[in-house]
Every structure is written in C-alpha cells, then in structure tokens.
Amino acid sequence: FKKMGNKIMLIQPNLIFRSSSSNKLEKKSIEEAFAKSVLFGFKIYKSTKADIFIDLTPFLMQDMHGVSDRLEKRGEGTYTIDENRSAIFLERTKNFPKNSEFDVMITFSGIPTGKLLQTVTPSPKSVTVHQHHSFVELPDKNYTPRKFDPRSGANGLHFFDYSTPVNETTKKTYILRHRLKKKNPTERISEAIEPIIYYLDNGTPEPVRSALIEGGMWWNQAFENAGYKNAFRIEILPEDADPLDIRYNVIQWIHRSTRGWSYGASVIDPRTGEIIKGQVSLGSLRVRQDYMILHGLTENPNDEINNKKIIETSLDRIRQLSAHEIGHTLGFAHNYLSSTSDRSSVMDYPHPKLEMIDGKINIDNAYDKNIGDWDKVSVAYAYS
Secondary structure: OEEEOOEEEEEEOOOOEEOOOOOHHHHHHHHHHOOOEEEEEEEEEEEOOOOEEEOOHHHHOOOOOOHHHHHHHOOOEEEEEOHHHOEEOHHHOEEOOOEEEEEEEEEEEEEEOOOOHHHOOOOOOEEEEEEEEEEEOOOOOOOOOOEOOOOOOEOEEEEEEOOOOOOOOOEEEEEOEOOOOEOOOOOOOEEEOOOEEEEEOOOOOOOHHHHHHHHHOOHHHHHHHOOEEOOEEEEEOOOOOOOOOOOOEEEEEEOOOOOOOEEEEEEEOOOOOEEEEEEEEEEOOHHHHHHHHHHHHOOOOOOHHHHHHHHHHHHHHHHHHHHHHHHHHOOEOOOOOHHHOOOOOOOOOOOOOOEEEOOEEEOOOOOOOOOOHHHHHHHHHHHO
16 A cells, blocks of 8 residues: 555555565666556545545455456356445454455346356346455565475466576576474474464364365375474364464365365465465365265165275265365475376375276275375475
8 A cells, every 4th residue: 555645556566577686776676667556546535643544445346356257258148246235244354463354245237148147146137246355464574485496396486586697597486385494403303383284164074074184184294204293283173263364274165056176275475485374175065076986986886885985985085185285285286197106196186096806896995095205205395
C-alpha cells in the first residue's frame, strides 16, 4: 500500500527481475526498468498522524478469479456480478497474528446455456461462490535460500538477477522448502528447533483418518535419514484452531461432485522460496474410486475376505496419496520414473502393482507402504 496524492494505491512489485548487489542505485535502476502492477486505488476517507482509513470493499468485490470469463468460455452462459446479492462474508473474515483474511460471497446472475451448473447449484441462473483474499506477513530475514539443483527433485522459484557476472546466466532458481534447523547442528541426529507439523482436518472420518496420518508420517523416515529426530509430525487440528490461520499447515478433507481430485499447494515467500504454509486438499471420493477399481480387478469381490482386502488396499492407496500430496507442500516435484525404479518415490502416480497367481489377479502388493529411497535423497538436499 502506498499513498499517492489523495489515494492509497495497492501495488504489486515485480520480483522476477532483481539485483543481489548492495548498491542502492543499481537496485533502483532495475526496479525502474520493469513495470509494477497497480492492483487498485482507494479513496482516503479519514487520515490521522498515525493511521489512514480506506474502504477495502470495492477491491474485494471484484471477480478476481475470472469466474464469469470461465463460465462463458466453457459454454455455461454469460454471467455478471449482482451487487445486491453479494456481500462480505464475516464468518470467514478474520484476523490472526500473522495474517488477515477477507471472505466475500459473490453472486453471478445470467442465463444458463450449458448443463454443468445444474449439477452443482440449485438455480443455474444464480451462481454464488466464495472468493478469499489473504494478507500475509512475510517471514524475517533469518532464512537462507538454497540454490535449485535439477537432480534434487525439488520445485523451484525462478527469477533473473541482473547483478550476475557476465560469464554466468542471469536466471536464478531457489528451491521451495520449509525453514528447518537443528537444535544441535554439530550432532548427526538432532531434534529441530521448530519441527514441521501438519494438522489433519478434524472432520476426516475413520478409517481414512488413520490412513492419512500413517501415510503422511512416512516422510519422517526421510527426515530421520537427513539427521533429524521427530522433525516432521502430523496431528489432528485442534477444535479451537482455524485452518485459515497461516501458522497451521493443514490437510483438508474436501467433498466434490466429480472424481476425487487432490492437490498439494503452498503459500511461499516470493523473495526466497521459503514455504510459509503447506495446504493439502484431498478429495473425499478418491478412496471410493480406488475401491471401485480394485473391486473390478478382484474375483468374487463381494466375498467377505476379498472385500476386506479390497478396502485395506484402497486405504494403502490413500496412504500413498497422503504422502504424495504432502510431498508437494514440502517442496517436491513429481517423479514419474519411480514406478519403473522399484517404487523409489511417493511423488509418482502409482499404478497398482498386480500379480497373477494361479490364473487370478492378486492385489496383496498393489501399493508400497514406505517412503521411497529417492524421497530420502530429495529431503537430504533440501533440508540437511
């Protein structure tokens, strides 16, 4: 936010082009060479020596996610924001020690021309969605970025450093990772100053709940290999905690009307690649779709013993899914060679490993039950 005349401007700086030089004039020249983005201008309603008061509402009420454009492109109809049916949603508008959250309920009105909206909203002429804005405090400067290595399995944050010597490339990459330090750096095995803790959605049902915890905790094998003791944990989200609080890494159990999509995303410091918050979203239909796949592969699937095996194997897939998506939020990319390399990484999309025994499909060894050797390499590079 920057005051300019009788307005407050919300300006997004350009962090793609930088200078690591300590020369202030050099840094200024790079800042002036590339455009910034002015996101919004606010009228000043009141000003004191200490404070300036603005109305954030018009900024929040924009179609920031381009919902109307996407609906039109997908043939669902032409929609516009109906201000009379849109408002700040106070239930999810909150303030925490390190972040402020603003939630708005936006209603789009229009004439439906497709069939998809009819499956997810009571009235396709009135589509109401929630749009969320987060203002997050950036971490202190005590974090040291780590350079990206293509052999590490890590995801990268890319930028161009114009103070780079002429004989080197200006393109730089830092890996994405949580801040993790040993209490006793000289010891081979040490507890962390602050362990990485993920909190599982307390609405997750059993037996999926236990499977998600067990699979996610596989990562502790890799952290132990890298010299940490109890540095990675999964706990149930306390009743008085809020998943919107940036201090909580969360694993959410989400219901959808389509197949069980799952994602591992992160809130990162755009200056350094430090992960501020891990955000795992797991679709609740995934375990059902895996059950159906295995049901179709098994002879006499409704037999009590066989059905029990199908359910347990479906949960094995959920364990692997938990490890996979958490892996993304720890900073790691996909590894699509794992399935042909002795299941060396949970960051693959594993096809169930099937065996033929006495002419019948056997699913006893369909999914792995531990972290992969390659995952230990990735953690060692990123966190040791």
